[in-house]
Each structure stands twice: as C-alpha cells, then as structure tokens.
Amino acid sequence: MNFGNQKYLPSLPVPDLEATCNKLLEWVRPLVDQNSWHRTQSAVEAFRRPGGNGETLQARLLEWARQNDLPNWLEPFWDEKYLKSRIPIPINVNFSTVCDDTPETANLGQIRRAVLLIRLTLEFKSLLDREALAVDQIGDQPLCMMQFKRMFSAARIPQRGIDLIRSPVSEFHPTSPSEKHIVVLHNGHIFSMTVVDGRGDIRTAAQLEMDLNAIVAASAEKAATEERVGIMTTLNREEWADARAMLRDFHPDNQMYLDAIECALFALCLDVSSPESLEERFRAALHGNGKNRWFDKSFQFIVGKNGHVAVNGEHAGLDGYPVHRLIRYIHQKGGKSDLHGPNKAPRTSTKAPEKLNFRLSGNLRQMIRDASGKFEKLIDDTEAVVIGFCHFGKERIKAFNVSPDAFVQLALQLSQYRLFGEFKSTYEVTVTRRFLHGRTETLRSVSHQAVDFVKKMTADDATAESKAAALRTAAETHLARMKACMAGSGIERHMFGLQSIYDRFGAELGINQMPAIFNDPGWLKLRHDTLSTTSNPDPTGVVLSGFGPVVDDGFGICYTIIEDRITITLTSKAAMEKPLKTFALNLNRALLDMAALMQKQGLLDT
16 A cells, blocks of 8 residues: 555656746845846856757756656765765754654653554554555645655665665665664663564564663663764764774674664664753754764664653655654554553564674774764754744644745744845755655745845834735745645756756766856855755654754754644754854744734734
8 A cells, every 4th residue: 555656656857947947047036136146147048048058958867867767867866965975964964853752651761662662663664564554645646655665674884985775675785674673772882682573573562671671781881982883873974984894894793783783673772861851852863972873774763761752864865754654653653552451472582682792993992982072073063942932833824824834934034134134045845755756855935025025024114014915925935836846846956957967978968067057156055055944744743853054154944833833943053053042032033023913914813
C-alpha cells in the first residue's frame, strides 16, 4: 500500500525557461537597488536570448530528464549537492525535533520511554515492510514515499570529495533490509543491541528493558574524551573521511564495529542530562555535547534522563517528513502498546548487548580530542532562542481568512524590516512530493506585495483598512507562490539544474564560460538565505523543530503552528546574538500587531 502508488506518480517537470526568467526578475526586484536591477535584467536577457546559452542548457536538461533510468531529473544533482558539502553536518545540515509527551508517556522515565520508542518504531517499520502504511496525501493526491526506503539501516558515509549514503536501497553500498539490531549510546560508550529475534518478532518490553538497564549499568562511568568515537562525526567531512579510514584500517574489529553502527536500524542515545526548558531540549536535539551521538545515522532518538525525547536526522538522505510521520505514529500509539501489558515468552534466544570497543591508536585518540574541542567551539558559536507564542495560533489566523503559513511569513518580513531597515532574502521550504522522488523547492517570501504590506504597517499615515487589505493581498501572493512551487514551477531547482548541466556538459555544449546569470549579484542576493525558514506541516507529536543558520549573517527559523499557539526556534552565529534576540522580540510584536489589525477590522469575532 505505502509504495503502491509510486508507479503512477508523474515525473518532475522541467519548467519553461521563459517563465523561470520572468519569475527570477520578479523575485529579485524587491531585494536590489536600481543599478543592480539593471545588471540582473541584462544578465537574464543575455541568458534567454534566442539561440543563447539558456536555450542550449535547457535543451540538454530536457534531454537529461528524458533518460529512461532516471526517475527524477533533479535527484542526482540534489544528492550530489548535499554529499559534496564538506562542512560539519550537526547544526549546519542535520535537522532536529523535540517530541511531545502524552499523559501515558510523561512519567515513564528514561528506560521505559526508550523501550516504548523501540517497540513502536519497529511496529512502524513492520507496516512499511508489509506495505501496510497508508500513503501520505495532500487532499486526495498521493505523495511520493521513496524516502521511507532510506530511513532504516541507513547512514551517511564520509568519503574524500563526496560522501555516499549507505542504505538498503543504496546503489553504491547497500545494507540488509532486515537488520535486527540498533545501536545504543550512553555516557559516550556504544553498544549493539538486538531488538528483533531470530524469527523476526519484536522482542518483548521486558527483554528490551533488561538489555537497556544492562547497557546503562555497564557504562555507568563516562568514557574518556579520547575514546568517544562518535564525536568524530562532528568533524568536517574531509577530516572525518580521513579519520574513519584510519579507524577502519587500524584493527579488523573496527571495521566490524563501523558496520554494526552504519547498518543498525537506527540509533538510540541515552543521555545523562535532564533538559527541561524548551531551549535546553532544543539544544539537546540540535547538538548535545556531541559525545553521545552518531550524527551520520539517518535518524537517532535522544532520550534524556528525565524521559524527554528528541530526534536528530541526517539531511542528505532524508527530509523531515518520514521522521515526522514516525513521530506522529509513536505519539498516537504511545501508551497503547503492550508495554504495560503481559509479555510473551521469547520464541528464540538472542545475544546480550555487545559493547563496541574500538581499538584506537595514539593518533586516533588525538583526533578525537581535537574533534571534541572543535565541536565545543561550534556549539559556542551557535545561539538559539525559542519563542513559545501562546496568544493565538492556527484557529484565530484562519478566522481572518488568511493562510496561517503566509501570516507567519509576513510577520517574519515585518520583523526583519524593523530590525534591518531593509529586506533580505527569505528561504522557505516547500515540498514537491506529488512527483516521483520529489523532495523540495524554494519559495522566496519577499514579494512586491509583502514589501507593500510591511511599508504600510510601518507608515504613520497608512489607514488600518489599507494595511489589512495589503496583508490579505500579500498572503494571497505567498499562497500562489507556494502552490506554484509545489506544482514544480519554482525557479531555484530549475536554475540549479541548468547550472548543473553547465558544470557537467558545458564544454561539450560549446559553453566555455559560465553564463553571467549564475554569478549575477542580484541572483546571488536572492539565494543568500538571511532568513532560512521552514514549518512543521503536521505538528502531531512535535513540540518544536529546528536547525542552524545557513549563512553567517542570518537566522535559522522553524515554526510549529497549532490551534492555539505557535512555537518558533531561532538560531544564529554568536556574532549575531544581539540581532537574533531583537528579531525574536520583533517577531512576537509583529504577530500581535497583525492580529490586532485584523481584529480591529472586524474580521474576527471578539
């Protein structure tokens, strides 16, 4: 069932070149001055002229998209973009989510909460394996489920130049789709733990609890810093590739242990800390101290000593939706599992948890110490603010007949204008999953209509009626852009595809110099993600999500809108701490100002 619609999904279209060029001009214009605008116009006109470079690259891209063995023309380019990135993946790339408690799970404690996570996650995997998971849909339209195949027994493997994804469906380095173990980290120690018995049954709650307690007892003493191998997954990818090769080659056992980690169904991190505040829980999800994590795993559960749960996901192989679907399943089933009921006797025996005692040379120990110091600096250079906005949420915004997402995005524009005194580019993720192997497209939120709204909101002589009308118009524009992006008619993936064709085939096509549009200051400014934003489209079981800033002078922003409140995470580099905190105050104010405006216009019953 879950993969039954794949063969009926349409292919991602290659957008029309002329339409993309027109949208590019429209989207750049609010961000640049007159001189820069004329320069961008000239670059676009040169690119799209009849017989020019744009037409040549477009024709080759269309040919590329028609290849019979290619389910999605963008996929090879997009995978390569992620896997060629050499920056450390925690904070910079990986995504994180703080999970909600239910009345049944709130007081379970660390071990029993972990047992419930294991059992329900394996139930979810069983549904996938049996093709019994309902297909994701928008309305009555089925969505691509391909990424669920990269979810379990998967990891990103560091390599020189370009990493690879190791998973059951990997072309380069496949793993078994029927692994029976997970990897458990506690106090910096790493264990392999069997969770499925020899006949394929999920082990009982009592068995799992016994093994987890044994792991905690065996790792009561913290591992020495120079023995915490997981910290090396925080290094930049070239350094980690070299260190992993050295680790693998130093002793035969090390290769076996790396295989055990990389092929494990997922990772479970039992932390010794007990984060309570939203910011503490967010930081545990985003990075922790790095010493009790394996950031290359497709996803890892993080369970605090107090039983609070979070998830960290590796972004090259996965977007957030498969993990959030799992979180929703766990949240809805939590407390209904057989955790509290009678346990059946095991049908087959299983081995006890195995501690992965990596053999380490002096050089490797020094690499681990160095990695720990570098990650501490990365953490220190990351600021985080969590806004728990409790004045209203989705319900009230919908009463204004305004899209909740557009409402928050316009509040972001008002907030940044009050901070910077100008408009900087805003990136919002939209999904293209209605297409086979679809992932994401970029929606740019700074439109002429958004600028008009913000200018009216900050003008002394604008009437309330004109402000409200401008808000509505800007929200409608935002929604139209979102629908176009979701329908495969965005511009950034198309431009990225054209540039990728140039990189691969430029000389063959007789284009010996990169077309000026790809280095145009206006185009580059549009793509400079000062505000990098995303939302949780299905917040069931989610308290908040987040990620680090994408650029040094910008903010990482993730918002979760539910019926009566909005939770927002904001991150930045340390140098941007003061602007970040001012922006947070502005955002709180902007949401209140906009709601007051709409209510004043009689658009909501008081």
